[in-house]
Amino acid sequence: MPEIIPSNHNPPLILVADDDKMTRIGLRQAMEQEGYQVVEANDGEACLAIYARMRPDVVLLDAIMPCRDGFTCCVQIQRMSGGTRTPVLMITGLEDQESVDQAFAAGAVDYITKPIHWAVLRQRVRRLIQQVRLYQQLEQANHELQRLASFDGLTQVANRRRFDEYLQQEWQRMLRDQTSLSLIMCDIDCFKLFNDTYGHQAGDDCLRQVANVIQNAAKRSLDLPARYGGEEFAVILPTTEQEGAIQVAHAIQVGVRELAIAHTSSKVKSIVTVSLGIATAIPSPITSPELLITAADKALYQAKDEGRDRYSTCVS
Known part of the structure; x- marks a missing residue:
């Protein structure tokens, strides 16, 4: 069975598309008795227009209609649905195998023949609604x-x-677009001493606060702050040249200082600080994301060697 599009309507919304007015009235009454909302279309064009605007939970679709028949309509509805599918129940006066096969080939998940057996219709629509709700969950x-x-x-x-996933994804995108990709590696200075002095609970709270600073500094939706391991964080900055990465790194450095988290055993200052390494590259077919990580790591260790609580840069 095709994937079913999740519902956003409460109560569920049923689109009834049939060129026969009496049939539409009957279908509306039957569905409203079940507690559903109902909208009507009297031909294929109106059906598609209403579907595009309202995205109903289930479509009850007459096979034979003017302008566009139900089979054509059903195919178009599934195209409009995209990767997920709105369940379509085809209503047809045609009982031959070819028509039934055509209905399913068009994307219908079920069918019912005319004259309509109302109890059967209610049961089948109820089942489709349950499937929609289950899929949503x-x-x-x-x-x-x-x-x-x-x-x-x-x-x-x-x-x-x-x-790892995002770096690989953005590397390939930057390779295609020939645009700069920057990476910041960030390490909390003397964090082992912090844990030894204040305990692991305080260490966890420190990690959370530093992560929050990093998130606030990496503001764009494309930017990805990540915990790389232990007390080390990383920030992936797509479409960002070195100067832009330096601005983010500086914001992180200043933001962590402003937290003013006491660290009396630090070899740098009496508060928690961070060291950062920045690497920037325009990906090429003969380079790899691993080279960018290596370059950022190299810059990070340079920042540590120079006294910590600073950033250093490296162009990969």
């Missing part, structure tokens, strides 16, 4: 699972898995 659950699989539970920024 599954979609919500899948989105939540994807979110959980892509984000770090402690800091609520992207996790390493999502970082």
Whole structure:
């Protein structure tokens, strides 16, 4: 069975498309008795226009109509639906195998013949609505699972898995567009000493606060802040040259200082600070994302060697 588009209507919205007025009246009454909302179309053109505007939960579609028949309409509805499908129940006076096959080939998920058996129709529409609701619940659950699989539970920024996926994705996009891609690697200075002094609960709170600063600094929807591992974070900056990456790194550095989280055992200052490495590259067929990571890591270690609480740059 085709994928079904999730519903946004409560109660469910049924589109009835039939050129026969008495049939439409009968269908409307039957559906309203079930508690559904109903909109009507008297031909194929009106059906498609209403579908495009209202995106009903289920379409009851007469096979034979003027302007466009139900089969043609059904095909067009599925194209308009995109990757997901609105369930279409075809209503037809044609009982031959060829017509039934044509209905399913057009994308209908079920059919019923005229004269309409009203109890059967109600039962089939009820089943389709249940499928729509179930699909909606599954979609919500899948989105939540994807979110959980892509984000770090402690800091609520992207996790390493999502970082790797996104870097590869944006590398390929920048390769195609021949545009700069920047990467910032960020490490909390002397974090082991912080944990040893204040405990792991305080360490977790520090990580959350630093992650929040990084999220606020990487403002564009394209930018991806991620927890790279332990106390190390990374920021992927698509379509960003070195100067733009420096601005983000500086904002992170200043933002973390302004948190003023006490760190009396730090070898840098008496507050939590960060060191950052910045790398920028225009991807080419003979380079790879790993080279960008290596360059950012090299810049990070340079910042540490120069005294920490600073950023350093490297062009890959």
